[in-house]
Amino acid sequence: MSHLSRRSFLILSTSAAVAGLAACTSNAAAPSSPVRVAPNSPLVAAAERDRRKAGARTTSVRLDATVGEVDLGGVQVTTWTYGGELPGKEVRIQRGDVLRAHLTNNLPQPTTIHWHGLALRNDMDGVPGLTQPEVPAGANFTYEFTVPDAGTHWFHSHVGVQLDRGLYAPIIVEDPADGADYDTELVVVLDDWLDGTGRIPDTVLADLIKNGMNMGGMDHGGMPGMDHGGMPQSTLLGGDAGDVIYPHILANGRIASAPRSVTAKPGQRIRLRLVNAAADTAFRVGVPGVPMRVTHTDGFPVQPREADTVLLGMGERVDAVITVPDDTVPVLALAEGRDSYAQVIIRSGRESNPAASDSAAKQLEQLPVLAINDLKATEEVTLADRAPDVSHTLVLDGPGAKYDWTINGKPYNPDDGLPIRDGQRVRVRFENKSSMFHPMHIHGHTFQILGRNGRGPRKDTAIVLPGEALEVDFDANNPGQWLTHCHNAYHGESSMMTVLSYVQ
Numbered sequence: 001m002s003h004l005s006r007r008s009f010l011i012l013s014t015s016a017a018v019a020g021l022a023a024c025t026s027n028a029a030a031p032s033s034p035v036r037v038a039p040n041s042p043l044v045a046a047a048e049r050d051r052r053k054a055g056a057r058t059t060s061v062r063l064d065a066t067v068g069e070v071d072l073g074g075v076q077v078t079t080w081t082y083g084g085e086l087p088g089k090e091v092r093i094q095r096g097d098v099l100r101a102h103l104t105n106n107l108p109q110p111t112t113i114h115w116h117g118l119a120l121r122n123d124m125d126g127v128p129g130l131t132q133p134e135v136p137a138g139a140n141f142t143y144e145f146t147v148p149d150a151g152t153h154w155f156h157s158h159v160g161v162q163l164d165r166g167l168y169a170p171i172i173v174e175d176p177a178d179g180a181d182y183d184t185e186l187v188v189v190l191d192d193w194l195d196g197t198g199r200i201p202d203t204v205l206a207d208l209i210k211n212g213m214n215m216g217g218m219d220h221g222g223m224p225g226m227d228h229g230g231m232p233q234s235t236l237l238g239g240d241a242g243d244v245i246y247p248h249i250l251a252n253g254r255i256a257s258a259p260r261s262v263t264a265k266p267g268q269r270i271r272l273r274l275v276n277a278a279a280d281t282a283f284r285v286g287v288p289g290v291p292m293r294v295t296h297t298d299g300f301p302v303q304p305r306e307a308d309t310v311l312l313g314m315g316e317r318v319d320a321v322i323t324v325p326d327d328t329v330p331v332l333a334l335a336e337g338r339d340s341y342a343q344v345i346i347r348s349g350r351e352s353n354p355a356a357s358d359s360a361a362k363q364l365e366q367l368p369v370l371a372i373n374d375l376k377a378t379e380e381v382t383l384a385d386r387a388p389d390v391s392h393t394l395v396l397d398g399p400g401a402k403y404d405w406t407i408n409g410k411p412y413n414p415d416d417g418l419p420i421r422d423g424q425r426v427r428v429r430f431e432n433k434s435s436m437f438h439p440m441h442i443h444g445h446t447f448q449i450l451g452r453n454g455r456g457p458r459k460d461t462a463i464v465l466p467g468e469a470l471e472v473d474f475d476a477n478n479p480g481q482w483l484t485h486c487h488n489a490y491h492g493e494s495s496m497m498t499v500l501s502y503v504q
């Protein structure tokens with residue numbers, strides 16, 4: 001089977017003749033050598049058929065990836081977005097329905113869309129060179145798939161460091177049972193911003209590679225709070241909090257001095273849907289003086305817990321319900337280790353004064369932070385007790401001299417995966433040997449964290465602190481080739497990626 005590489009297979013895979021060739025190739029293979037379940041495998045189509053329920057409706061959206069000017073709140077930048085909006089317009093759909101998304105690529109470069117958090121069919125997962133070819137500049141692509149699980153999710157470009165431009169938007173999947181414990185919703189999408197401010201993400205990455213360890217806060221010897229050349233430091237994250245300096249921190253596309261606001265009535269219960277869409281920044285989120293009842297992690301329900309603040313790594317989502325007080329309050333998102341924040345104002349009383357949040361942000365920083373990985377999933381989404389059939393250890397390390405980050409000491413190779421089989425219980429152990437935190441993300445599945453006190457929350461992205469290990473379990477029930485990577489956009493693009501590879 002080795003003479004037909006994964007890459008050439010993908011490039012040729014649109015031709016029916018080649019599908020036949022691939023079938024021959026796998027038949028010819030020795031019975032002992034496992035064959036990858038390709039994105040265009042009949043097994044992927046069969047899994048999709050199983051997901052699709054009679055009577056599923058189709059929601060169609062147009063996503064125009066485009067270059068244009070956006071207003072961050074008095075700061076104009078030229079950037080890349082979906083439809084000229086930042087964040088892109090929210091997609092809303094009911095659990096079990098079908099999403100049909102027509103992407104038009106009006107960018108000067110190829111692109112793809114990844115649907116972060118959705119257990120979708122593998123050939124719609126949007127990973128270039130693994131699940132689909134890039135969509136060239138000027139071309140179109142239609143994503144169409146069943147959306148199986150409710151929750152707060154998001155979608156973004158999966159090419160290069162395009163995520164660190166404005167190519168992201170929330171996708172909210174509703175459950176018919178939603179709404180029992182809240183009256184209204186507020187989606188808050190957080191970001192770190194530099195595109196169009198004299199820098200672009202591609203040159204930032206090129207500089208990191210050129211300067212390797214000598215730049216970008218790679219002075220790993222010191223203690224938090226010491227001078228690290230202005231690079232972000234955080235005790236909570238175990239040291240380095242980021243590799244890139246950002247001039248702006250955004251909530252729903254706005255800087256803190258020109259925030260978005262919503263009007264609410266005192267006593268109303270709001271379900272906050274928090275999404276960290278940043279490339280290199282974790283956020284500590286809270287509402288000063290207002291406890292949050294955390295109800296979901298990465299879309300899946302947890303046994304509710306009260307919290308003053310929660311920490312979200314890049315790619316993570318948290319849902320939390322608050323009760324609106326008699327006064328105007330901000331939802332504050334402190335950029336961890338960066339002495340900067342963003343906010344969305346909930347107006348229920350007096351006019352808001354955005355600057356009033358400065359001292360509130362300082363106070364919020366002193367409050368306890370709920371450890372997301374220690375939450376517990378609700379009974380109905382807790383995996384059945386079962387010993388793992390297969391275990392994979394992913395050792396996270398870096399950066400090397402060329403700002404290379406590795407998994408198991410190797411650079412990313414889409415043809416080289418960690419084998420798993422349909423029906424297996426899979427355990428993944430992330431071991432962080434580096435001195436920086438990594439929010440590790442597995443595509444196409446929602447794992448369960450093996451927490452300090454047994455079975456933890458269901459998640460698709462989880463922070464692994466420096467020097468620590470994190471174990472997660474999932475049931476292999478979605479055949480295909482699934483990227484697994486650090487959701488720091490610069491780490492992922494610098495090779496901190498691997499593939500969980502279904503084989504037969």
Ligand code: C2O
Nearest residue numbers: 114116315441483
């Ligand atoms: Cu949001 Cu491959 O990730």
Ligand code: CU
Nearest residue numbers: 438486488491
């Ligand atoms: Cu990382």
